[in-house]
Amino acid sequence: MPTVTIDGCKVRVKKNATVLDAAKKAGIWIPTLCYHPAVSCDASCRICMVELERGDWRQLVTACNYPVREDIVVYVSSERAQQARRGVMELLLARAPESEELKALAERMGVKETHYPKVTESQRNCILCGLCVRVCEEIIGQSAIGFAGRGVDRTVAAPFRQPSDDCIGCGACAVVCPVGTIKLRIHKDQQEVEISPFKSRAKLLLCRQCGAPVVSVQVSEQVMGKVGLDCEEFRERVRLCPKCRKLQSAAQLASAPIRKKQ
């Protein structure tokens, strides 16, 4: 087990753990945007830059994917590392000036505002971290969205920027989006959920009991398939919203005969 010294704090981590893992263990915060423990690492946002000691010189590396293979010394709060992270944040703020989530992170990093003008177009403050794309591909297995265009024209989109048939309306992309670009919109009258801004729509399953939307029909079908528990009771429970499911469980518990100690 190699030892990582982060800002003077020593922690031992498993071989090939990342600097970010080590920092978490040491209780040192490093800002992240494109990192999520559930999906593979892309290291594209560059907000987690830290300084690595290399003999007589130091190198900036991304904490989220730098593998620890031997004893290393890392500086998170050195002047150069902070400047690098703040510089990247300023560029992101210039791109996505209206994102409240981004502004909050900037403030935590000590960045009050950006001095750069807005020169690249972003789709509703999207910073192109790619978490939505990776979660859709790696966790959901649908790949309904992907990157389109190159360079400053890069965007996240469904094929041909049309509503995608592959989208099952699960909303995982909205959950992982760190800047609030992706939103779920419930269209009650059509009983549909829309993944905005991709315009994909999916039919909603309504709670048998109260009529509140539960999940999309396709998601419930996929869950049934994945769990492989084909019993009537389970199927019934999936058709209830979480609140009604709780109530039903409570009712079942209450009406169950009390077992006496033997």
Added chain:
Amino acid sequence: MTKLCGKRLNNHEELELVREDLLKHRNSGTKSVCVCVGPGCAAKGANRLYELFCEAVRQSDSKVKVEAKSVGCHGLCECGPIILIQPGDIFYQRVEEPDVAEIFRETVLSDRIVERLLHEDPSTGEKARSPDEIPFYKAQNRIALAYNGLIDPANIEDYIAAGGYTALPKALTTMTSEEIIAEVELAGLRGRGGGGFPTARKWRSCRESDGSPKYVICNGDEGDPGAFMDRAIMEGNPHSVIEGMVIGAYAIGSSQGYIYVRNEYPLSVERLKEAIEQARQWGFLGEDILGSSFSFNIRINRGGGAFVCGESTALMASLEGRTGEPRAKYVHTVESGFRGKPTNLNNVETWTNIPPIINRGGEWFAGIGTEKSKGTKVFSLVGNVVNTGLVEVPMGITLRRIIDEIGGGVRDGKRFKAVQTGGPSGGCIPSEHLDARVDFDELTKLGSMMGSGGMIVMDEGTCMVRVARYFTEFLQKESCGKCTPCREGLAQMLHILNRITRGEGDVGDIEELGVLAELLEGTALCALGKTAANPVLSTIRYFRDEYDAHILDRHCPAKECRGLFRYEIDAEACKACGICLKNCPEDAITGEKEVPHVINQEKCTLCGICWEKCPFTAVLKV
């Protein structure tokens, strides 16, 4: 001819028999007309010349045996189309269709020289009969391009007769993998694609890496503007690349190779395909190569035209069928590259250097060049220079010798301003550093880099801020957009440079560019982003006064940035012809017969039509 010719060769001895036969056949008085069909000559109609020579050969009833062959780039593209006649090394330049009959009649059949087609030294007026006498070739040392322009790239027999495929049997039968790597190490060969990483070290790391299978890749995704070194090799001598790759694969322990060529090079793809097919037929590729029990295959993949795919990890992603985007290289590709397996990637020119190193020894190769940069380097010499073309020079030669001796100096008698090396991520080197030696570390010290070998000469009429803007724009367009600093940072830099060249620059812009440059260098994901600020940094370093003139005086000293200079009519030179007056779309010019004309600066929109139209160059930029 022996029966072995064209058949699969089973061992070294059979190959030598074939070679002897080929040489005997060739030395029996056949004359060959080598027509250069490299990119430059082909653009000037060399393919038609080749057809005409073929026709002439067919129709000739002379007893002299003649063959016409199309060959790869000679290098002196400026003077194309080029024709070389063997034996005798007679070098004709700027050949046109009507000259074909004369050359055939006089030189080929009657051994007489056509004087007017010979190359003439512009300074001395001396005519040169053979390439060795031309100053352009004198200072060169051709190793990678040794057979370019002499052999028919579509004919493996030509390559074998010239001494090709001698290194391969030597490596396979007399050397161990470690001995080959040691030889390359002794040679001191460093990657020619730009990085300059020691080739032997890369090979060894890949060889010692766990994981199987192992892959070798040839990077032929040459994307630098104005560069055509790799293209010339792939189209002029494809077998040298293949031979190098087989030797490398044997040393590394790989059985599958890939050549990644950009799709904009259709002829390179065709030549390589032919060459691979021929090599397979003859037993230089495939199973049990030359009876050595070593097997190796090569596949060609075409790139879709993204500059960033020349970066090794992006290239591998593209090869796997994914989007060509780079990934972090904290785990090197020699450990986990193509399909997550150990992969060794080298540039075309690097592979081409392998056979001569094996043939003549690492010591010989290391005898050329400087302490840390050995051998030669091919450059495509372009821009405002007299002799544009492809040159191969020993490392350590000064920039001045390349530009003045080989390149023949700056065009149109203008003054030299800067030379840009290293492709779009390189830097501009000013005249005070012209005596710097061309070597990996020396160029880096000057704020530029070796790169893959682009060399653009710029004269006094070039605005350096515009040059920086041009390369920044190129890189911004070619950035894949994956990482924030490259995507957003380059856009910010371009925004500032656009303002400066429009005359809207602010005090503090230069410092801001410096901050962005540092951010890019430190935080970008791949080499494209990390080095993208070089053009800006090097021009600020050497031509700060030009930036200041743009920002503080709203003036472009080179008079290239529209709006940052004025047009005026030189009263003495003006013949009052009225052409400018008639052509001015804004009626901003006044004047009468025999009275020098005047531009009304308030009305003038700086369109430059008067400057273009004036037959007496009386319109000046001031």
